[in-house]
Amino acid sequence: MSVQSLVAVVDDDEDVRLSLEMLVDSAGHAAVLFESADALLARDDLSGFDCFISDVQMPGTDGIQLARRLRAAGWAPVILITAFASEDVERRALEAGASRFLAKPFDPDALYDELHSLLG
Numbered sequence: 001m002s003v004q005s006l007v008a009v010v011d012d013d014e015d016v017r018l019s020l021e022m023l024v025d026s027a028g029h030a031a032v033l034f035e036s037a038d039a040l041l042a043r044d045d046l047s048g049f050d051c052f053i054s055d056v057q058m059p060g061t062d063g064i065q066l067a068r069r070l071r072a073a074g075w076a077p078v079i080l081i082t083a084f085a086s087e088d089v090e091r092r093a094l095e096a097g098a099s100r101f102l103a104k105p106f107d108p109d110a111l112y113d114e115l116h117s118l119l120g
Contacts, residue, residue: 005029005050005119010040010066011081012058016104020053023108027115037061041069049076051118053111056082056089064089064096071097077118081106 009020009031017033024031032049034040038060040052052070056063067078077099082089085103093101100114 006048007031007115007119008034008040008046008049008052008054010034010037010052010054010058010063012036012055016055020111023111024053024115027112027119029115029119037063037066040066046070046073046075051076051115052078054078054080056080056093057084064092064098067093067096067098079111079114079118 007024007029009017009024011017011020012035017035021031021033036058037054040046041061052075054063054066063080063082067080070078078097079100079102080093080098081102081104083104090101099118102110
């Protein structure tokens with residue numbers, strides 16, 4: 001039996017977190033939910049995560065700052081999502097090291113495909 005990949009889901013909207021958890025689960029992976037980037041970064045060890053999915057616009061540390069910090073530390077791939085998509089935000093997200101940028105509302109298959117591509 002294969003070991004599930006562990007995905008950190010970061011969004012300040014509880015409904016979005018729960019929806020993302022269901023998508024991650026349906027893709028065959030396990031999700032751990034965080035209400036903010038700061039809550040995620042407060043963990044002592046992030047090495048157990050195989051992927052991070054984060055909203056861009058959140059109070060405190062935003063998703064772009066989070067992606068920059070995670071990638072600089074050499075952590076797992078980051079998928080950024082936002083309801084406030086623009087070419088500038090997408091450019092900044094990708095420059096920060098995001099593996100993928102998805103605009104809300106996004107096709108669940110796009111996230112499923114990206115998880116499959118990154119995690120198998």
